Amino acid sequence: MSKKEWPLWEVFIRSKQGLSHKHAGSLRAPDEEMAINNARDVYTRRSEGVSIWVVESKNVVASDPSEAGPMFEPANSKIYRHPTFYEVPEGIKHM
Amino acid sequence: MTKQEALFEFLLRKADDSLILGHRLSEWCGHGPILEEDIALTNISLDLIGQATELYKYAAEVEDKGRTEDDLAFLRIEREYKNVLLVEQLNGDFGKTIVRQFFFDHFEHLLYEGLMNSKDERISAIATKTIKEVKYHLRHSSEWIIRLGDGTEESHDRVQASVKDLSRFINELFYQDEVEEILIKEGIIPDVKEFRVAFENNIEKILEEATLKLPEEKWQLTGGRKGVHSEHLGYLLAELQYMQRTYPGMEW
Amino acid sequence: MEKDNLEALDKNFQDKVDREIKIEPKDYMPDAYRKTLIRQISQHAHSEIVGQLPEANWVTRAPNLRRKAVLLAKIQDEAGHGLYLYSAVETLGADREDTIDDLHSGKAKYSSIFNYPTLTWADMGMVGWLVDGAAIMNQVPLCRCSYGPYARAMVRVCKEESFHQRQGFEIVTQLARGTQVQKEMAQESLNRWWWPSLMMFGPNDAESTHTAQSMAWKIKRNTNDELRQMFVDATVPQAELIGLKIPDKDLKFNEETGHYDFGEIDWDEFWQVVKGYGPCNDERVAARKKAKEDGMWVREAANVYAEKRARRNKKVS
Numbered sequence: 001m002s003k004k005e006w007p008l009w010e011v012f013i014r015s016k017q018g019l020s021h022k023h024a025g026s027l028r029a030p031d032e033e034m035a036i037n038n039a040r041d042v043y044t045r046r047s048e049g050v051s052i053w054v055v056e057s058k059n060v061v062a063s064d065p066s067e068a069g070p071m072f073e074p075a076n077s078k079i080y081r082h083p084t085f086y087e088v089p090e091g092i093k094h095m
Numbered sequence: 096m097t098k099q100e101a102l103f104e105f106l107l108r109k110a111d112d113s114l115i116l117g118h119r120l121s122e123w124c125g126h127g128p129i130l131e132e133d134i135a136l137t138n139i140s141l142d143l144i145g146q147a148t149e150l151y152k153y154a155a156e157v158e159d160k161g162r163t164e165d166d167l168a169f170l171r172i173e174r175e176y177k178n179v180l181l182v183e184q185l186n187g188d189f190g191k192t193i194v195r196q197f198f199f200d201h202f203e204h205l206l207y208e209g210l211m212n213s214k215d216e217r218i219s220a221i222a223t224k225t226i227k228e229v230k231y232h233l234r235h236s237s238e239w240i241i242r243l244g245d246g247t248e249e250s251h252d253r254v255q256a257s258v259k260d261l262s263r264f265i266n267e268l269f270y271q272d273e274v275e276e277i278l279i280k281e282g283i284i285p286d287v288k289e290f291r292v293a294f295e296n297n298i299e300k301i302l303e304e305a306t307l308k309l310p311e312e313k314w315q316l317t318g319g320r321k322g323v324h325s326e327h328l329g330y331l332l333a334e335l336q337y338m339q340r341t342y343p344g345m346e347w
Numbered sequence: 348m349e350k351d352n353l354e355a356l357d358k359n360f361q362d363k364v365d366r367e368i369k370i371e372p373k374d375y376m377p378d379a380y381r382k383t384l385i386r387q388i389s390q391h392a393h394s395e396i397v398g399q400l401p402e403a404n405w406v407t408r409a410p411n412l413r414r415k416a417v418l419l420a421k422i423q424d425e426a427g428h429g430l431y432l433y434s435a436v437e438t439l440g441a442d443r444e445d446t447i448d449d450l451h452s453g454k455a456k457y458s459s460i461f462n463y464p465t466l467t468w469a470d471m472g473m474v475g476w477l478v479d480g481a482a483i484m485n486q487v488p489l490c491r492c493s494y495g496p497y498a499r500a501m502v503r504v505c506k507e508e509s510f511h512q513r514q515g516f517e518i519v520t521q522l523a524r525g526t527q528v529q530k531e532m533a534q535e536s537l538n539r540w541w542w543p544s545l546m547m548f549g550p551n552d553a554e555s556t557h558t559a560q561s562m563a564w565k566i567k568r569n570t571n572d573e574l575r576q577m578f579v580d581a582t583v584p585q586a587e588l589i590g591l592k593i594p595d596k597d598l599k600f601n602e603e604t605g606h607y608d609f610g611e612i613d614w615d616e617f618w619q620v621v622k623g624y625g626p627c628n629d630e631r632v633a634a635r636k637k638a639k640e641d642g643m644w645v646r647e648a649a650n651v652y653a654e655k656r657a658r659r660n661k662k663v664s
Contacts, residue, residue: 004650005444006129008437025500026434027131028443030649031656033238038131040231041138042427046507065373118407121415124422125403126634128642130396130430137423141416148412165411189645245655246648253644331407338410338468345526347410347468347518 006030007056011039014051021053029054101277102215103157104177105284107167108274108320110150111178114168115328116199117143118335119186128189135235139196142228149221169339173329174322181264183319183328190243190250191257197236198261201298202268202287203229209285218283237301244305251306258302259310266315269294364565369495372438380564383557384494385439386455387566389446392432393457395425397450397631401465402474410468417514418471424507431500438496451636453623458482460547462625469522469529469536475515477537477544477582483508484578485548488568497566516585523589530590537586538594545609546617548575579607 006028012021024043029035035054043049063071079085088095096104120140127133151164181199186192207229210222243254269287278284302309318324338347356375363370370376399422406422409415433443449455460478465471486508489501522533549555549571561567569577579598586593597610619625 004647005442006646006650025431025503026437027430028129029131030242030646031653034242034649037135037235037238041135042131042430045134045138045423045427062373065371066375121406121419124406124419125399125426126638126641127426128638128645130426130433132642132645133399133426133638134423134430137419137426141419141423144412144416144419148416151412168412169410189642242649242652243645246650246652247644249644250648250651334407337408342410342526342528345529347414347521 007058009035009039009054010057010060011035011043012053012055013039013043013049015048016050021051024048026057096273096277098277098281099157101274102283103154104274105278106150106154106157108177110147110154110167111176112182112199113143113150114147115176115178115331116182116195117141117147118331119182119184120192120196122186123192132189136192139232139235142232146221146225146228149224153217153221165339169336173324173332176324176328176332177322178319178324179264179267179270180316180319180325181261181267183325183331184261184264185327187257188253190254191261193236193239193243194254194257194261196232197240197301198265198268198298200229200233200236201294204233205290205294206285206287209287209290213284214282240301240307241305244302244307254305255307258307262309263314263316267317267319270317270320272320361563364493364563367493367565369498370493371495379560380566381439383561383564383566384497385436385441385446387561388432388436388439388497389441389449390456390458392429392436392446393450393455394461395429395432397457397461397635398478399425399429400631400634401461401463401627402471404465405468405471408468409471414471414518421475421511421514424511428500428504428507431503432497435494435496435500447635447639451632451639453632456621458547459617459620459625460543461631462620462628463539463543464626466539467532467536469519469532470540472515472518472522472533473536473540473544475511475513476519476585477515477540478547479508479511479515480582481544481547481578483512484574484581488574491565491568493565519591520589523591534591537591541594542612542616543620545575545579545612546620548572548578550614550617576606579609583607 007030008026009029010026011024013024014021024039027035027038027042029038032054035056036052039052039054040049044052075081117140120136120143123133123136124140125133127136147168148164151167155162155164155167181195184191184195204226207222207226211219211226213219213222240254243250245251269291271287275284275287279286299309357377360370360375360377360380370380402418402422402425406415406418409418433446436446437443446455450457460481465474483505486501486505490498490505492498492501519533519537522529552558552570552572555571558567558570562570583593583598583600595610597608599608600606601608620628623629
């Protein structure tokens with residue numbers, strides 16, 4: 001008998017209307033419909049969600065953690081992208 | 096038979112269906128074919144036990160003799176349980192459990208859609224909640240029927256054998272007697288005869304996709320609604336009632 | 348050159364751990380850290396899954412509808428927790444089925460507590476109150492574990508477990524204020540579960556081989572003895588409140604330390620059960636193996652169907 005496991009899926013749940021889907025965890029399922037069913041049974045037993053996305057884990061493309069420095073640190077020095085960088089005179093409102 | 100007696104009897108029949116099937120599914124807990132499915136079966140079991148609880152509660156109120164939902168669920172004798180024979184059948188392998196569920200879900204789906212329009216507000220409220228659960232059960236069992244039927248040769252043969260074995264109990268789902276006749280007249284329950292054809296079309300469509308067939312032979316069993324059961328029920332009740340029978344009158 | 352590089356990576360890793368920066372799956376981690384995590388998390392996952400069995404033993408005999416539903420929901424949560432944890436193990440490159448095979452071959456351990464039998468309904472109460480109570484003591488600090496996926500799984504587990512201990516204590520409380528028969532049932536059950544529950548925290552610190560390294564890696568936040576003491580301190584007053592007697596003649600409150608002193612655990616029994624000679628070791632593993640073997644054709648059918656369908660869809664498009 002084949003020992004082949006069901007593929008691994010990543011599960012994303014929208015907890016309520018207006019919010020983004022957020023990674024909830026993973027599970028095994030033979031196909032996309034079963035993955036949705038299993039995600040519902042495993043990850044929304046306590047009304048945690050109103051919508052589910054599933055993505056087969058092998059299809060997720062990730063950045064390389066060893067490249068985290070060049071990827072993300074250059075943004076740290078660009079503090080002028082944040083509103084707190086700027087001085088606003090006392091008494092100015094709605095800015 | 097008064098309308099009240101008929102209503103009580105009908106509620107018991109449906110509550111017993113849910114309780115006994117919920118009990119059977121709970122036997123899978125911890126033993127499912129894969130973790131994800133263990134969790135799914137338990138969800139269905141929990142839905143059924145919840146439905147049974149609501150139906151017994153209402154039955155106890157209709158009866159108005161001071162019995163509680165637990166008295167009804169745990170303290171009747173074997174002949175007083177009115178569930179259909181299908182739901183008390185042994186779990187067998189996972190395929191058999193799914194076939195049992197598949198027939199039951201398709202029937203429940205049509206029944207509860209009808210019950211949503213009941214003139215009895217309590218029943219229509221219970222049905223409105225239950226229909227959502229049933230629709231999910233239906234989706235779950237139907238998807239599995241297709242996968243097992245059209246999966247491997249082994250899975251096809253196993254599930255085909257269960258279809259043959261359990262199709263003997265289909266007719267009884269549509270059983271009607273004085274109880275139903277009174278309630279149909281009152282607009283409390285739908286006439287299930289009217290959706291027999293829809294039921295058959297629905298299951299046959301899925302069975303066909305699953306490369307499965309209902310047997311030609313239409314030999315059918317019945318008796319559950321009158322409390323005449325298969326030998327399996329006695330053992331189920333022995334476990335179900337163990338605590339209440341061994342320690343009479345105690346609170347848990 | 349390579350050795351220097353490895354040392355630098357190890358140093359950088361420990362530095363992150365010290366600064367409470369979580370380690371994520373694809374980050375560099377020392378091999379021993381990975382192995383320790385795989386061992387610990389899979390052991391934890393196995394405990395959840397095997398832990399379903401002693402309670403599932405009573406599902407069909409639960410005394411009323413409410414208890415039946417609650418017990419089922421709780422056991423189902425345990426399956427869910429096992430699943431979250433197996434997922435965390437998979438992020439470390441350990442395949443779930445291989446991990447489970449290690450359980451079945453006896454290579455991997457699980458919490459010994461689940462090798463004790465559940466003999467009466469009161470045991471459902473004790474499992475919730477004591478076993479889940481002890482588990483929570485162990486698990487809450489794990490929410491801050493240095494490995495991200497494990498910590499996140501534990502946050503979810505702890506959130507869901509909060510009702511487990513309460514439902515157990517509710518069962519025990521109901522028995523303790525019930526009839527004489529019920530009180531005796533509760534006390535008898537407590538007598539059987541108390542010591543095995545204390546054993547759940549593992550060997551004494553002096554005997555514990557993994558503790559120091561695990562604490563340095565922040566996989567573990569408290570020692571076995573610290574956690575055991577916390578459990579005793581929390582549980583003894585609860586027993587007193589409902590009129591049950593902890594079966595330990597040496598148990599008494601120590602005014603000086605502010606903690607309860609308690610008797611010596613029977614470590615022979617502890618090691619016997621760990622080695623596989625507990626009352627239910629064989630049955631538990633056999634039940635899990637059977638579930639897997641019986642489910643093989645089902646899992647295979649779903650795979651084959653998925654392949655067939657993928658082929659058909661290709662033809663159509």
